[in-house]
Each structure stands twice: as structure tokens, then as C-alpha cells.
Amino acid sequence: MHLNKYTVSALLILTAFFISGCSLSPSKPSCPGNIPSLDQGIAGYSYKGRPIVYTRIGCGPQTTLVYGAIHGNEPASATLTRQLIETLKQLPDSWRYQHQVIAIPVANPDGLLANTRGNARGVDPNRNFPTRNRINNRQFGMHPLSEPESQTLVEIKKIYPPDRILSIHQPLACIDYDGPALQISRAMAQYTDLPICRLGARPGSHGSYAGVERQIPIVTFEMRPDDHHLPPGQLWTLYGRSILAGISYPQAPPDL
Numbered sequence: 001m002h003l004n005k006y007t008v009s010a011l012l013i014l015t016a017f018f019i020s021g022c023s024l025s026p027s028k029p030s031c032p033g034n035i036p037s038l039d040q041g042i043a044g045y046s047y048k049g050r051p052i053v054y055t056r057i058g059c060g061p062q063t064t065l066v067y068g069a070i071h072g073n074e075p076a077s078a079t080l081t082r083q084l085i086e087t088l089k090q091l092p093d094s095w096r097y098q099h100q101v102i103a104i105p106v107a108n109p110d111g112l113l114a115n116t117r118g119n120a121r122g123v124d125p126n127r128n129f130p131t132r133n134r135i136n137n138r139q140f141g142m143h144p145l146s147e148p149e150s151q152t153l154v155e156i157k158k159i160y161p162p163d164r165i166l167s168i169h170q171p172l173a174c175i176d177y178d179g180p181a182l183q184i185s186r187a188m189a190q191y192t193d194l195p196i197c198r199l200g201a202r203p204g205s206h207g208s209y210a211g212v213e214r215q216i217p218i219v220t221f222e223m224r225p226d227d228h229h230l231p232p233g234q235l236w237t238l239y240g241r242s243i244l245a246g247i248s249y250p251q252a253p254p255d256l
């Protein structure tokens with residue numbers, strides 16, 4: 001085959017295009033260094049062996065861990081986290097190059113399926129972290145990190161150390177925080193009608209573990225009791241920009 005200079009140029013451009021990892025799909029562009037800007041994996045497994053799935057979006061220097069349904073009877077938190085993932089997929093590369101989000105819609109899948117606060121053996125994973133204020137008992141676990149669901153959150157943070165954490169809950173209808181997260185909470189409160197509250201660092205909670213003892217800002221975003229009756233789009237309208245504000249702070253949340 002005879003290759004004229006135009007054909008050669010076209011081939012070189014195409015070769016560079018594929019070697020650089022660029023994708024024809026606008027929903028899966030690559031980050032610098034050919035790291036995919038979007039992937040999914042299994043962070044761990046529940047007591048009954050159900051996968052605890054995470055989605056990683058973006059490759060920026062600021063990492064936020066967001067999770068829902070660590071309490072299985074708070075299903076709106078899983079829905080809102082799934083809505084967050086779908087929204088982040090639509091944001092431009094410029095935003096994804098600034099941020100990395102690790103999103104886990106369902107941190108306690110056995111509890112969500114059974115509509116129970118605790119996991120399959122009745123332990124509250126959010127009271128099972130190894131903190132100074134921990135209580136060993138059947139409800140909180142007989143020893144620290146006895147539960148695979150709390151272990152999973154600790155393990156995923158080793159892989160993707162978060163600069164901040166957003167823990168989504170129901171039904172207390174306020175924005176609580178532990179550690180140095182007052183400014184993030186204020187930024188979030190600008191975009192929703194939930195007030196800021198201080199519920200106190202509970203024994204063995206993730207707030208105590210990450211916020212109080214490790215000074216990682218952690219916001220406990222408590223939605224309303226009946227929010228699981230709302231369709232996902234309406235849930236996102238009520239709280240979505242507030243969550244994006246928490247991820248984006250000190251920048252304003254992106255316009256949608």
C-alpha cells in the first residue's frame with residue numbers, strides 16, 4: 001500500500017489518540033497519566049457476603065468519601081448517593097481533574113435489604129469503629145471492627161485516603177459534623193433548608209473515629225424521616241447541590 005504524507009499524518013494522529021487513552025465515549029474520559037476518571041469496584045463484603053460496591057469518579061487532588069445506608073433503615077441515603085454518582089458522571093473534565101469522589105451508595109447491604117439499622121447480626125456498623133469512646137456490647141459489636149461493614153470503610157480509606165467524608169443518613173433532618181468540618185457544613189447549608197446541628201460524637205462512630213480522633217472533616221448529613229417516599233429526582237432537587245457543595249468546598253458547587 002502506498003502511503004502519502006497525508007495518510008501517514010492521519011495514522012500518526014489516530015495512533016497517538018489511542019495510545020493516550022482517550023476515549024470516544026464522553027462519559028469515560030481519562031485523567032492525566034491514563035488513569036480512568038471513572039471506575040467501579042468492590043470495597044468489601046457484608047456479613048452475609050454481599051458486595052459493598054464503590055464508584056470512583058475523577059482524579060483530582062481533593063478526595064471525598066461519600067457513603068449512604070450504613071444504617072440499613074435509612075434508604076433515602078442510598079438513593080441520594082446513587083443520584084450523586086449519576087450527576088458526577090455528567091460533570092466536565094475540568095471538575096473531575098480537581099476532585100476525586102469515592103461513592104458507596106450502600107455501606108450496609110444486609111441491613112438495607114432487611115430494613116434494619118444494624119447489619120445481619122444486629123450490630124450497628126457506625127458504632128463499631130476503634131475509638132476511645134467505644135462500648136463493647138452486642139449492639140455495637142463485642143470488639144472494635146468486629147463487623148465487615150465497618151472494616152470495609154477503614155480499608156477503602158487506606159486505598160483512597162479522604163480529605164473529607166460525607167456520611168448520608170436519615171431521619172434527624174440536620175447537618176451534623178465532627179472534626180474540622182464547620183466551614184464545609186456551612187457551605188452545604190447554603191444549598192438546602194436543613195439546619196446545622198451538633199449531635200455529639202457517638203461511641204464508636206465514624207464521626208468519632210475520623211473526625212474527632214483523626215481530624216478528618218466528616219459531615220453527617222441527616223435527611224428527613226419520610227424522604228425515602230420521594231422519587232430520586234426530587235430527593236436530588238432537595239439535597240443534591242448541598243452534597244456537591246460539601247465535595248467542592250472551598251469552591252462553589254458546579255452549576256448543573
Ligand SMILES: [Zn+2]
Nearest residue numbers: 071074169170
Ligand atoms: Zn443513620
